[in-house]
Amino acid sequence: xxxxxxxxxxxxxxxxxxxxxxxxxxxxxxxDQSLKTYSGGLGFLAGSHMRSAYExxxxxxxxxxxxxxxxxxQTRNADNSMAVQFREKMYSFIKDTGIRFQxxxxxxxxxxxxxxLPPKTFGSVPMxxxxxxxxxxxxxxxxxxxxxxxxxSSIKVAQCMILGLGxxxxxxxxxxxxxxxxxxxxxxxxxVFHLYKKLGKVADIKKQVVFTTHTPEEAGNDKHDIxxxxxxxxxxxxxxxxxxxITGIKDNIFNxxxxxxxxxxxxxxxxxxxxxxxxxxxxxxxxxxPITHVTNAQNSLYWVDEELEKARKKSDLKKIAxxxxxxxxxxxxxxADQSGKLFDPNVLTIVWARRFAAYKRPDLLTRxxxxxxxxxxxxxxxxxxxxxxxxxxxxxxxxxxFNQLYYLSHLFPNMAVLTxxxxxxxxxxxxxxxxxxxxxxxxxxxxxxxxxxAAMNASLNFSTFDGWICEFANDQNSFVVPVxxxxxxxxxxxxxxxxxxxxxxxxxxxxxxxxxxxxxKMALQSMNDVNAFxxxxxxxxxxxxxVY
Numbered sequence: 329x330x331x332x333x334x335x336x337x338x339x340x341x342x343x344x345x346x347x348x349x350x351x352x353x354x355x356x357x358x359x360d361q362s363l364k365t366y367s368g369g370l371g372f373l374a375g376s377h378m379r380s381a382y383e384x385x386x387x388x389x390x391x392x393x394x395x396x397x398x399x400x401x402q403t404r405n406a407d408n409s410m411a412v413q414f415r416e417k418m419y420s421f422i423k424d425t426g427i428r429f430q431x432x433x434x435x436x437x438x439x440x441x442x443x444x445l446p447p448k449t450f451g452s453v454p455m456x457x458x459x460x461x462x463x464x465x466x467x468x469x470x471x472x473x474x475x476x477x478x479x480x481s482s483i484k485v486a487q488c489m490i491l492g493l494g495x496x497x498x499x500x501x502x503x504x505x506x507x508x509x510x511x512x513x514x515x516x517x518x519x520v521f522h523l524y525k526k527l528g529k530v531a532d533i534k535k536q537v538v539f540t541t542h543t544p545e546e547a548g549n550d551k552h553d554i555x556x557x558x559x560x561x562x563x564x565x566x567x568x569x570x571x572x573x574i575t576g577i578k579d580n581i582f583n584x585x586x587x588x589x590x591x592x593x594x595x596x597x598x599x600x601x602x603x604x605x606x607x608x609x610x611x612x613x614x615x616x617x618p619i620t621h622v623t624n625a626q627n628s629l630y631w632v633d634e635e636l637e638k639a640r641k642k643s644d645l646k647k648i649a650x651x652x653x654x655x656x657x658x659x660x661x662x663x664a665d666q667s668g669k670l671f672d673p674n675v676l677t678i679v680w681a682r683r684f685a686a687y688k689r690p691d692l693l694t695r696x697x698x699x700x701x702x703x704x705x706x707x708x709x710x711x712x713x714x715x716x717x718x719x720x721x722x723x724x725x726x727x728x729x730f731n732q733l734y735y736l737s738h739l740f741p742n743m744a745v746l747t748x749x750x751x752x753x754x755x756x757x758x759x760x761x762x763x764x765x766x767x768x769x770x771x772x773x774x775x776x777x778x779x780x781x782a783a784m785n786a787s788l789n790f791s792t793f794d795g796w797i798c799e800f801a802n803d804q805n806s807f808v809v810p811v812x813x814x815x816x817x818x819x820x821x822x823x824x825x826x827x828x829x830x831x832x833x834x835x836x837x838x839x840x841x842x843x844x845x846x847x848x849k850m851a852l853q854s855m856n857d858v859n860a861f862x863x864x865x866x867x868x869x870x871x872x873x874x875v876y
Contacts, residue, residue, distance in 0.1 A: 332504055336425075336454050338387065339447050346386035346872055349506040352377065353495050353516035355487070356399075356476060357392045360450045361752040364398030364417050365457065367476055368683035368718065370542060372751070373598075373777055374512055376627035377871075378452040380864040383629065386453065386872070389506075391495040391516075393487065394422070394443055394457035396474045400721045402747045409731045410747070412721040414475070421449050422457065427501045428464075431494055432561045433486050438472065439464040440494045442501070451629075458494050479722045485552060485560055488584075492518030493564055508876045511539045511592075514550060514584035520591040521564040521571075530574050530591065538875050539592040539617065541585055544605045544774045549585040557582055576615055589616035594875050597621040598775040601798045605771055620874055623796055624775040625867035628859060631781040633759055640786075640855045645848040648786050648855075652762070655785070659760025662753070663714065667737070667744040675742070676840045677712040678790070678832075679761035679782075681749055684719035684726040687772040689821070691729050693765070693832075694736060696825050703829065704740050709837035716746040716757060758782040763807075763836060766791035767824070770811050783858035786851045790836065792824060800862065805854040807831050 330349065331337065356371035357363075359378060366375065374390070381388040397414040405411045427442040441462040445455040459473045472486045496519045499505070511517060523533045543549050554577060557563065563571045572578065575587050589595055589610060595617040597603040603621030610616050628637075633655060639647035656673040663671050671677065684690055694700050703711060715733050719726030730745070737743040746753065758764070764782035766773075766789065773795040780796065783789055789806040791797045801808045809831065812823035839847050 330505070332389070332454065333502060336389075336444060336456075336502070338385075338454060340385045342387045343385040346381075346384060346388075348387060348508060348872065348876055350386070350388040350508040350510055350876055351495070351499065351506045352388055352390045352510045352512060353491060353519065354390065354392055354512040355491060355515040357390060357455065358751055359445070359452050359455070361750055363419065363422075363445075363450075364750075365392055365395055365476070366750075367399040367720075369775075369777060370513060372626065372754075373624050373775075375452075375751075376625065376630065376777075376864040377868055378455065379450075379627040379630055380868040381453045382447055382451055383627075384865055384868055386868060388453050390453060390455040391491070391498065392455065392457050393473055393476070393491055394459040394461075395476045396459070396461050399476045399718065402718050402749065404747060408734060410719070410727050410734075421445070425456070427498065428462065429494075429497050429501055431489060431497065432565075433469075433472070433489055434482075434560050436469065438469045438490075440490060440497070442498050456495075456498060458490055458498065460490060477720070481552070482556070482560065485557065485562060488515045488550075489518050489560070489562055492516035492520075493522050495519055496522035507536065509537045510871070510876070511537065511588055513540065513542055514588040517584050517588045517591070518562050518564070520587070521562070521566055524566065524574065525564060533591050534593045534617075537588075537592045539585075539588040539595040540598065540622075541589075541595060541606055541619070542598055542774045543585065544602055544609070544771060546609055549583055551581050551583050554580050554582040586610070586613055586616070589613070589619075592617040595619045596871075596875050598624045599796050599799065601771070601795065602774040622867055622870045622874060623799055623862075624777050624780075625862045625864040626777050626781045626784075627865075628784055628863040631755065631758065632784045636786055636855075637784075640852065640859070643852060645845075645852060648851060649844070649848055652786050652851075655759040656762075659714075659756050662746065662756060663744045666746050669741055669744055671712050671742070671744070672710075675710045675712050676762050676837060677714065677760065678763040678765050679714045679716070679757050679787075680765040680767070681714070681716040681754065681757050682766075682776070682778050684717045684730050685723075686725060686729075687769045689767045689769065689824075690715060690717065691733055692767045692821065692825055693828055694733065695821070696829060699829050701739075703833055703837075704742060706837070709841050711742060711837065713740075713743045714746060714757065714761070715744070716749040716753060718749050754778070754781075758785045758787060761787040762840065763788050763790045766794075766797070767828070768792055768794050769820070770794045770814070780858055780862040783854045783862075786855055788851060788854055790828075790831070796862065800857060805850060805857050807836055
């Protein structure tokens with residue numbers, strides 16, 4: 329059947345250039361603050377895509393997972409160190425479809441239930457969410473859909489099976505056969521083994537599958553022992569000898585991304601630089617799909633402050649400056665509530681906020697302690713710093729960095745480290761920051777998108793030259809750090825620290841305080857440039873034009 333059952337149908341006629349039917353599989357979606365089905369950038373990106381697809385009247389639906397405990401709630405212990413809390417999430421706005429089916433996982437039958445998010449609830453395309461937390465399952469089976477990115481590797485494999493094989497089974501239950509299956513990352517790759525049983529030929533699968541890779545390092549791609557996967561029924565009862573033949577896997581290492589690339593007609597990286605990195609990374613492997621790039625973007629309708637946007641369209645610099653101070657005052661209520669510190673809307677405010685991961689180097693500027701302290705205590709050019717972001721809940725190293733930054737903030741009334749970095753806080757930080765700091769090791773950030781939504785709200789990017797920044801930044805709209813030599817690592821980091829602090833001390837602070845006209849001109853330029861290309865309407869359109 330080419331159309332969805334009526335109760336799940338799109339609430340609009342399809343735009344003529346977007347009539348091809350697509351199902352978008354993703355482990356996480358950030359659709360709304362109230363729906364905790366995401367951890368970070370991958371979810372923010374997928375959520376923006378679903379919103380833009382709705383606004384553009386595209387024939388696309390989303391399939392994801394309904395995580396009982398979400399990713400986690402970030403709180404603090406009694407001593408203010410970061411605490412990880414898993415709390416059951418309840419939603420009255422997601423509808424039980426009544427659709428239930430079974431998958432075999434580890435030789436056990438597991439019930440999967442499907443829930444539906446109506447398009448008009450949050451302005452997204454029709455969305456289906458799968459869960460095993462349903463009647464008929466024992467506690468082990470129920471636990472498979474408890475934690476996004478479970479720490480137990482066999483449970484994580486089972487989660488990938490629910491998304492991939494389960495998502496395909498859901499489409500059978502709906503009697504819906506789309507033109508294109510789009511895997512956002514390789515989590516749903518088990519779905520190709522459902523299609524293989526149906527279609528019988530890899531060539532026929534390749535006509536319908538496309539794959540988006542977000543991982544710029546070979547080591548970052550999920551790999552598992554092929555025998556473990558076979559024992560879990562990842563391959564949908566297809567004999568291992570046949571699996572080896574159709575996937576081209578000769579040893580015992582099953583690389584999920586490599587198999588996704590071999591079963592796709594087309595693949596894409598998520599920025600121009602990431603495209604170059606990906607093509608080089610996979611060039612030694614046979615049978616992979618051609619890799620283009622569709623640079624990530626975010627949904628401006630969701631992220632932009634309306635008053636700032638009106639002022640941008642009129643090039644009203646005075647209004648932008650006034651509104652920015654109001655938005656800073658709003659952000660600073662959260663700062664005061666969480667940290668007991670009163671920040672000043674007249675003071676330059678820098679924010680570092682994204683997922684806490686080692687390659688993003690959240691603490692980079694603080695490593696030159698003497699110089700960092702000098703800048704923080706400068707009364708002529710005062711500064712305020714805010715950090716926020718969620719480490720993976722079992723990444724002890726990243727949690728330690730988060731805690732060290734928090735304890736460092738005790739020394740400064742103008743430094744705060746916030747908890748609870750989800751859509752709502754992310755929006756407030758972007759609205760209220762003057763400068764959005766981004767410090768990844770170059771080529772390690774496939775795209776990064778937080779700086780886009782900051783720029784949409786008159787915050788200037790201050791970044792190493794990586795990901796989307798390479799396609800956006802120039803000296804009229806951002807502050808970009810020269811690329812440091814990659815090795816040795818200590819020299820790369822020291823060079824980046826020195827360059828970042830030089831730009832901050834000798835360029836950013838003097839411009840903000842001594843040349844506000846220049847600052848406002850730069851902020852407007854940044855807003856115009858980001859709106860020209862980095863709205864997800866462009867991205868969702870490019871997927872149809874370049875990938876589907």
